[in-house]
Amino acid sequence: MGRVRRRYPVGDPRVALSLSRRADRRVYRSGDTREPGPHADGRSASGRAEILVAVGPSQQQCGADPASVGGEEERRDYECEVLLGMIVESVDDIIKLSGHLTSNQWETIRTAANLLLKQHPEGVVVDCSGLEEVTPEGAQTFLDMLLHIESQNARIIVANVPPHVEEAIRHVPEVRSRLAIAKSVEDARKSLTVQQTFAAEATVESKTLKPKSHLIITLSGGRSDTYALAVAAALAEMRQLAVMVLYPIMIHRSQPLTVPIPEEEEAGQAALAEAEQFFESHRIKCETFMKRGRALYAIIEEISEQQEEKLVVVSLPDADTRAKEPASTAEHLLADVRSELILVRHPFDEPPATTPQE
Structure with a gap:
């Protein structure tokens, strides 16, 4: 059975969240919580959820329209990384962080950031409106993200930052002096689309x-x-x-x-x-x-x-x-x-x- 990534709007019934081998307890669909199986060695998994459409017998299970499933990889406008206590979503041209950022999750975010940079080389917008908690260790995520994106000659702008989250970010010295913060996602987008951006x-x-x-x-x-x-x-x-x-x-x-x-x-x-x-x-x-x-x-x-x-x-x-x-x-x-x-x-x-x- 082959699998291809398809582009569907958020909420489309054809979209299914499929876990890979890492997970503790994940939300698959609204209200549907399941326990993933352990690894072969008995370790519990934690990990990655992304939009996948299965080609083959499981199409009916996913609710995909067989006629709509093609054979090549296509650009998605939604991707989701589900972690214990935290969700990383790539929606259109932004990365949205939700939940509790209690450790450095840059490696988790890297793939989504690189994908957005290919599509939007001027820079990346990070929506922090869903963050409930950020610890000093979690705030290091923003420093690694900043260093990587600046190394690509692009800009990173965080938006919709709750006051308690901004306070935690400001305690990371290099982040405090270098990370750009916008009041809204729309303001961040406007700044990135200026004819000649700083980056x-x-x-x-x-x-x-x-x-x-x-x-x-x-x-x-x-x-x-x-x-x-x-x-x-x-x-x-x-x-x-x-x-x-x-x-x-x-x-x-x-x-x-x-x-x-x-x-x-x-x-x-x-x-x-x-x-x-x-x-x-x-x-x-x-x-x-x-x-x-x-x-x-x-x-x-x-x-x-x-x-x-x-x-x-x-x-x-x-x-x-x-x-x-x-x-x-x-x-x-x-x-x-x-x-x-x-x-x-x-x-x-x-x-x-x-x-x-x-």
């Missing part, structure tokens, strides 16, 4: 920076962008340069560099799309990308160092007297950026905005 930046930049005759323009997403684009276009035409359009995302040092910031990422996408249309209308070649960092001057210096023509146009933040903008940003850039630098602000045709007092 892919190294590859994108290596391709983008090959021609070393670019003018660099950084956008702020504010009113100054329009004026900075006009200045950059005039300089690019005069010096016969292509343009690199950068939207920097500044991350506070208390946060991991990969932390999702949906509002900022969406604003960046909109600003870059507008810039691309602008330069196309002027028949100026341009490339757009985002880059995360701790300080704007450091981002600018890192990129401009790759260019023979070190010319940078910066769109300054909107006027804000309480935040001392745009003077604060201008002062820092003039002190620290070594490249030829042109700072552009919008006209003060109205009183500068002020941040309301808290």
Whole structure:
């Protein structure tokens, strides 16, 4: 009898959970709990449950439609790993953890994570909403998961993290400073689908920076962008340069560099799309990308160092007297950026905005 994996939606009656040789006490279907048999040597088993459709006499037992069962392996949108006190599910493009994470379960999760990375190379979302308990030993799972996924040049974002689970995670030093946490799965998904994600930046930049005759323009997403684009276009035409359009995302040092910031990422996408249309209308070649960092001057210096023509146009933040903008940003850039630098602000045709007092 052969077996093939089939793709069925969660809850489809044709889906059967079939245990392999490891298990203590498992939930097979809703309300149906069974004791698995021991190994041949008398040891009890523990282990793996996955969606399987049997080809042969057991089809009727599984409730599979014989006409629907093919002969080759197909992509699934649901997979489940059932452990003592814990369930690991791979549902569509997320990994969902439920139950009690009391030991390092990375080896159990690895297969599902690698499968998701093949389908979604930008990164992995881990839904923690079902976790009831996480011990210090269990929290090590997140560190191993983080190290592996980052080694694949991808991002990992955990979402729907209960407060007590987040507290346990934060007690693992490397996890505390590096693991990105999103409020919801939707926020995590949005962050991973941004046009140029942080995880892919190294590859994108290596391709983008090959021609070393670019003018660099950084956008702020504010009113100054329009004026900075006009200045950059005039300089690019005069010096016969292509343009690199950068939207920097500044991350506070208390946060991991990969932390999702949906509002900022969406604003960046909109600003870059507008810039691309602008330069196309002027028949100026341009490339757009985002880059995360701790300080704007450091981002600018890192990129401009790759260019023979070190010319940078910066769109300054909107006027804000309480935040001392745009003077604060201008002062820092003039002190620290070594490249030829042109700072552009919008006209003060109205009183500068002020941040309301808290």
